[in-house]
Amino acid sequence: MDTTLFKLSIRNLKTRPIRSWLTIIGVVIGVFLIISLLSLSEGIKTAVLQQLRMMGKDLVMVFPGEISDVMVAMTGDLKLSDEDIEAIKKTKGVENVVPMAWKAEVMGYKGEKKTVLIYGNPWKDALEIYKRDMGWQLFQGRWPVPGKREIIVGDVVPKDVFPGMKINTEATIAGKKFEIVGVLKSLGNKQDDSMIGMDLEVFRQITGERKGAQFVLAKTSSTYAADDVVERIKTELQETRKRRRGEDLPSFTVLSSEKITDIVGNIMGIIQVAIFALASIAIIVGGIGIMNTMYTATHERIKEIGVMKAVGAKNTTITMIFLIESGILGFVGGLGGTVLGIGLAKIMELYFQVHPIFYLKASASPWLILFGLLFSFFIGCISGFLPARSASKLNPVDALRYE
Amino acid sequence: MAMPILQLKNVWKTFSLGKVKLDVLKGVSLDIYSGDFMSIMGPSGSGKSTCMYIIGFLDVPTKGAVFLQQKNVSEFSQDKLAHIRGRKIGFVFQQFNLLPHLTALENVMLPMIFQKVVEKERETRAKQILASLDLDKRAHHKPGELSGGEQQRVAIARSLANDPDIILADEPTGNLDTTTGKAIMHILKQLHQDKKKTIIVVTHDSIIADYSKRIIRIKDGQFI
Incomplete structure (x- = not known):
């Protein structure tokens, strides 16, 4: 042209x-x-x-409350009871169950005190799932031993929360001494990277939150489709609640990782x-x-x-x-x-x-x-x-x- | 006998001004032969400009027909008219009508663009034409930097761009002083003599009309 x-x-x-x-x-x-x-x-x-997508496809998440108030469920008082957790564990197709609980506690490190969110995880079952399906990797140190007063922290904690924090040093949480045994590699978002995790048993001892969990992660067995297991968990939970408390409000949410x-x-x-x-x-x-x-x-x-x-x-x-x-x-x-x-x-x-x-x-x-x-x-x-x-x-x- | 290059046959042009109809041309007929040098002379409002626009294919008659080399132009599409206009007719206006933001050279090249002449040839040809009119030193000036006489010479150069058969000049000296006007008329005369161009001048001025070989007078839309 x-x-x-x-x-x-x-x-x-x-x-x-x-x-x-x-x-x-x-x-x-x-x-x-x-x-x-x-x-x-x-x-x-x-x-x-x-x-x-880092999450494994065979994971199912259970929250208390409706999906529409996930935020309420994450931050509020709603909990899944021990009976609920037991019901999930017994559901056909569920291989393993990881209840998770969290609470804000005062943490002290080298004279500095801050209120932080402490996560309780049953290390025995949880670590394998975290490593395989949630992309957890150690940056420094080692994994915590179940039942001991050891904590593992996210990538942001030694950078921002307690600058200069080192492994193999001690911190106090709710007045008890803990050893920092490991630092995780970044998980890709600030919330996860600010995590301070300890064993669920220890968490219950020091916080007094003896029952239930705010969140349950269920690993499905590979012979079952995750979506079928989701349906079965829902039914089980409804049954349990009807029997134990005479209520049938489905005040919980069950989602497969794919669905999320x-x-x-x-x-x-x-x-x-x-x-x-x-x-x-x-x-x-x-x-x-x-x-x-x-x-x-x-x-x-x-x-x-x-x-x-x-x-x-x-x-x-x-x-x-x-x-x-x-x-x-x-x-x-x-x-x-x-x-x-x-x-x-x-x-x-x-x-x-x-x-x-x-x-x-x-x-x-x-x-x-x-x-x-x-x-x-x-x-x-x-x-x-x-x-x-x-x-x-x-x-x-x-x-x-x-x- | 030679055939006319351009013919008007019983041409009417009617303008409607609201409900009033105004006949500007009332059945004019005219034969123009190749190599003519003619003037259409008349006072303002006589219809001479409308007549020129129809001769130059800028306007079409309301009634009657215009023939270019025996072809009835009145039936042509607008785009086809534009094409032959650019090819066969060169316009010279009283107001010069050069494009103000183009240089003299570019103004001369413009009609060639519309005939799809390639850029190199456009430039060579335009430079030649400007040189033949003593404007080579002004080639890169814009119209605003030129005198009236120079502008009109550039306009004549532009009218020659596609080497047309017919040059139509509408009061070409109307905006110039007498001496410059004479020079312009001299150029037109030269083009007629040397290049055998058919020249049609529209004017109200008998001195200008006198340069031509044939004078046609128009009054109230009719030749007299």
């Missing part, structure tokens, strides 16, 4: 630099929003799903659609800016259009000149927006590396970049279409006479 019309269009844009740049900035903002938000949300999605991954994936998908829809509005506003600029340009250049027609420009040629102009406005805006958007996403990535809430990677795929560029070029062309058509439809005589 002859690049002459293209050069002519660039020329026209350059004669009105301020207006062209302002129009471009309008597009930049829209594309910037879309690209930065999408690449961040894509990054969050990848990070979260990656974490969830699905749910989270869906939620993230919905969030991304919402982000996209909102940011699209910004791009449409940019497009209206282009349309406005192009209408003004047609109006200003009526005489010029007349002259071009007089010296042989076809209607289609005039349309092309104007479309290329609006396309350039859109494309340059898209380019700027993409660069800035990815820039912001990368800055956020760096920020999260320094202040980890979780480990976020800004995911600017080539597709997203290509999409940003093509979409904005496309918006430019669409916005330019009506002005270009009205320019090309001008009667040459009227246009020439226009003053």
Whole structure:
């Protein structure tokens, strides 16, 4: 293709630099929003799903309370009773059960005191599952011995909570002495990495929380489908509660790890659609800016259009000149927006590396970049279409006479 | 006898201004032969400009027909008209009508763009034409940096870009002083003599009309 019309269009844009740049900035903002938000949300999605996929597929999670108040269940007083745990253990297809309990306690280390969340885990059964299905790995030291006053801490604890904490040293929790035997490698999110774990038996002794657990992890036997086991656990728990307490409220939630991954994936998908829809509005506003600029340009250049027609420009040629102009406005805006958007996403990535809430990677795929560029070029062309058509439809005589 | 290069046959042009219909041209007929140098002369409002627009395929008659080399142009599509306009006709306007942000050279190259002449050839040809009009030193100036006479010469250069058969000049000296006007008319005369161009000048000025071989007077939309 002859690049002459293209050069002519660039020329026209350059004669009105301020207006062209302002129009471009309008597009930049829209594309910037879309690209930065999408690449961040894509990054969050990848990070979260990656974490969830680290879990073994044969795990089933049981929480007290409805799924809709998971947060209440995690932080509140709801508990699964020992009877519940027993019922889960007896369910056909369940190979092993790990009840987990947590409580806030004061922890002292080298004269410093802090309130931290202490986790009680039955090491005997739990360690194997954690290592195999939850991705636990030792960074330093050794695994704790069941029944002993030994604790293992997450990656963040020696960095942030008690800076300088070392293994084979002592800490006090609820007034009792404990030996720090190991530090875990990062598990990929701040909450897990701040963990301070001890054996469940010891946890019960020192906290006085003698019964139940806030959370139960069940490992299913490989000969049973996890989803079937989920159903059976539900039935068992309902039966138990009916028998023991005469209530049949299903105030517990049973989910397979796959199901959780699905749910989270869906939620993230919905969030991304919402982000996209909102940011699209910004791009449409940019497009209206282009349309406005192009209408003004047609109006200003009526005489010029007349002259071009007089010296042989076809209607289609005039349309092309104007479309290329609006396309350039859109494309340059898209380019700027993409660069800035990815820039912001990368800055956020760096920020999260320094202040980890979780480990976020800004995911600017080539597709997203290509999409940003093509979409904005496309918006430019669409916005330019009506002005270009009205320019090309001008009667040459009227246009020439226009003053 | 030679066939006319361009013919108007009983051409009517009617403009509607609201409910009032205004006949600007009332059945004019005209034969233009290759190599003619003619003037269409008349006072303002006589219909001479409309007549010129129809001769230049910028406008189509309400009634009647225009023939270019025996082909009825009135039936052509807008794009086809644009194409032959760029190929066969060169326009020179009273207001020069150069594109202000293009240089003289680029203005001359513009009609060639629309005929899809390749860039190299465009430049060579445009430079030649500018040189033939003593404008080689002005090639890279924009219209705003040129005098009226120079602008009109650039406009003439542009009209020659695609080497058309016919040059249509609408009051070409109207915005120039007498001396410069004379120079412009001299150029048109040269083009007629040396390049055998068909020249049609539209004017109200009998001194300008006198340069031509044939004068057609128009009044109230009719030739007299």
